[in-house]
Amino acid sequence: xxxxxxxxxxxxxxxxxxxxxxxxxxxxxxxxxxxxxxxxxxxxxxxxxxxxxxxxxxxxxxxxxxxxxxxxxxxxxxxxxxxxxxxxxxxxxxxxxxxxxxxxxxxxxxxxxxxxxxxxxxxxxxxxxxxxxxxxxxxxxxxxxxxxxxxxxxxxxxxxxxxxxxxxxxxxxxxxxxxxxxxxxxxxxxxxxxxxxxxxxxxxxxxxxxxxxxxxxxxxxxxxxxxxxxxxxxxxxxxxxxxxxxxxxxxxxxxxxxxxxxxxxxxxxxxxxxxxxxxxxxxxxxxxxxxxxxxxxxxxxxxxxxxxxxxxxxxxxxxxxxxxxxxxxxxxxxxxxxxxxxxxxxxxxxxxxxxxxxxxxxxxxxxxxxxxxxxxxxxxxxxxxxxxxxxxxxxxxxxxxxxxxxxxxxxxxxxxxxxxxxxxx
Amino acid sequence: xxxxxxxxxxxxxxxxxxxxxxxxxxxxxxxxxxxxxxxxxxxxxxxxxxxxxxxxxxxxxxxxxxxxxxxxxxxxxxxxxxxxxxxxxxxxxxxxxxxxxxxxxxxxxxxxxxxxxxxxxxxxxxxxxxxxxxxxxx
Numbered sequence: 001x002x003x004x005x006x007x008x009x010x011x012x013x014x015x016x017x018x019x020x021x022x023x024x025x026x027x028x029x030x031x032x033x034x035x036x037x038x039x040x041x042x043x044x045x046x047x048x049x050x051x052x053x054x055x056x057x058x059x060x061x062x063x064x065x066x067x068x069x070x071x072x073x074x075x076x077x078x079x080x081x082x083x084x085x086x087x088x089x090x091x092x093x094x095x096x097x098x099x100x101x102x103x104x105x106x107x108x109x110x111x112x113x114x115x116x117x118x119x120x121x122x123x124x125x126x127x128x129x130x131x132x133x134x135x136x137x138x139x140x141x142x143x144x145x146x147x148x149x150x151x152x153x154x155x156x157x158x159x160x161x162x163x164x165x166x167x168x169x170x171x172x173x174x175x176x177x178x179x180x181x182x183x184x185x186x187x188x189x190x191x192x193x194x195x196x197x198x199x200x201x202x203x204x205x206x207x208x209x210x211x212x213x214x215x216x217x218x219x220x221x222x223x224x225x226x227x228x229x230x231x232x233x234x235x236x237x238x239x240x241x242x243x244x245x246x247x248x249x250x251x252x253x254x255x256x257x258x259x260x261x262x263x264x265x266x267x268x269x270x271x272x273x274x275x276x277x278x279x280x281x282x283x284x285x286x287x288x289x290x291x292x293x294x295x296x297x298x299x300x301x302x303x304x305x306x307x308x309x310x311x312x313x314x315x316x317x318x319x320x321x322x323x324x325x326x327x328x329x330x331x332x333x334x335x336x337x338x339x340x341x342x343x344x345x346x347x348x349x350x351x352x353x354x355x356x357x358x359x360x361x362x363x364x365x366x367x368x369x370x371x372x373x374x375x376x377x378x379x380x381x382x383x384x385x386x387x388x389x390x391x392x393x394x395x396x397x398x399x400x401x402x403x404x405x406x407x408x409x410x411x412x413x414x415x416x417x418x419x420x421x422x423x424x425x
Numbered sequence: 426x427x428x429x430x431x432x433x434x435x436x437x438x439x440x441x442x443x444x445x446x447x448x449x450x451x452x453x454x455x456x457x458x459x460x461x462x463x464x465x466x467x468x469x470x471x472x473x474x475x476x477x478x479x480x481x482x483x484x485x486x487x488x489x490x491x492x493x494x495x496x497x498x499x500x501x502x503x504x505x506x507x508x509x510x511x512x513x514x515x516x517x518x519x520x521x522x523x524x525x526x527x528x529x530x531x532x533x534x535x536x537x538x539x540x541x542x543x544x545x546x547x548x549x550x551x552x553x554x555x556x557x558x559x560x561x562x563x
Contacts, residue, residue: 321508
């Protein structure tokens with residue numbers, strides 16, 4: 001099959017796990033003999049050219065909270081419109097790629113920042129089949145104006161966009177549908193995955209000596225709310241209860257001075273360390289050195305690959321009991337779960353420190369399950385099946401690229417005029 | 426209990442020239458007494474209503490505290506129930522995979538078991554296939 005992968009970012013330019021998964025899926029499909037081309041944005045920092053990666057889209061950066069908060073309301077609205085709804089330049093780039101590559105199917109990933117709604121509308125207009133990998137509530141975000149779901153956009157999204165959706169968890173699917181954006185077509189929940197060869201078995205678990213705990217997030221700040229503050233507070237509670245044979249290493253890029261201050265304020269410098277950001281492969285390899293992986297993320301977390309990667313290395317994940325990954329791992333069988341509070345996490349860790357929870361069998365099972373059921377080799381045939389089924393879709397009644405581009409230009413201008421009139425008139 | 430007999434103010438015993446003023450006040454008080462008494466009744470009624478409203482307010486606060494505690498408790502219970510539900514989902518997915526694997530193993534010829542790697546195509550998510558039909562206009 002000729003597969004065009006569409007993503008806002010592509011490694012080495014990444015924000016989180018979504019883009020990494022995109023690359024892993026593209027590589028896996030290529031290894032299975034498909035002709036895969038990636039259409040993404042110009043990188044935000046220099047990166048080496050790759051023959052199968054076209055970086056011709058333009059990114060509208062809406063992830064800089066600082067500049068977004070400081071901008072005037074009209075600028076913020078115009079930026080969001082270009083990022084979420086329509087960017088005619090990107091529609092033109094997509095049309096060019098469709099014309100040149102002639103894909104059988106488009107494998108869609110994250111669309112925020114590139115005028116996602118218009119790109120999907122373009123595919124719809126040309127009747128190009130697509131499969132949308134949903135690692136986040138992207139349809140809901142695309143239909144939002146100023147942070148609130150626009151019912152008209154959501155209704156039209158549900159009415160017009162018909163295709164294959166692959167949400168990574170049932171909780172994500174529920175969240176999207178309860179928000180009002182109904183997914184119309186074939187919907188199958190398929191989990192995220194891990195990659196790489198089988199690692200050596202985890203040796204020398206905690207046995208009353210020193211418990212090595214890890215936590216990780218791509219970006220450590222309060223906006224993304226991965227619960228790193230809860231991990232630090234749990235460490236403080238444990239120390240206050242007299243436990244001193246543990247250490248907590250936190251990996252990730254710290255964007256928020258709140259976290260170093262928190263560690264200082266609790267006086268935890270001797271046992272909590274901010275280790276900074278590591279390349280993905282190095283980070284995964286490091287998990288073998290830890291016994292427990294804390295993941296006290298927010299309840300709305302769509303999946304959370306990091307605990308799965310830790311599990312594959314035999315590092316037992318201790319996760320919030322209602323995040324996305326919690327519906328894939330079983331409590332006390334191959335992970336530990338706790339309510340999302342520092343006290344609850346501290347309680348579970350203290351049970352490990354007291355010896356009432358034995359990590360070794362949980363870690364062994366977690367590693368086996370992760371490798372057996374969540375390896376990309378297991379997952380990719382299911383995605384491939386969706387791509388194949390989608391590619392057989394009839395293209396009868398398709399519009400022309402000229403029409404699609406003209407409509408995109410019209411929508412872009414109309415959107416700008418409406419924003420100007422509503423805010424400046 | 427509030428002393429609402431405001432008209433007695435300044436009518437106490439006095440000496441010297443002030444006695445005359447007090448006598449005058451007492452005279453006026455005698456003349457206006459029915460009006461003052463009615464006014465006291467009105468004040469008393471307002472006081473009663475205010476006391477009742479304060480009592481109700483206190484009761485409502487108490488009920489609200491109780492409901493808040495109950496809401497928090499229910500929220501916690503719901504979180505636990507949801508957590509149990511997702512754990513159940515994970516468990517069922519795992520059982521589904523095991524059943525598939527068992528069936529595949531049982532279907533193998535007597536000569537030997539299939540290596541586990543041959544059975545990898547079975548995912549942990551068979552029960553989640555959620556297919557919908559498109560709108561009639563598609």
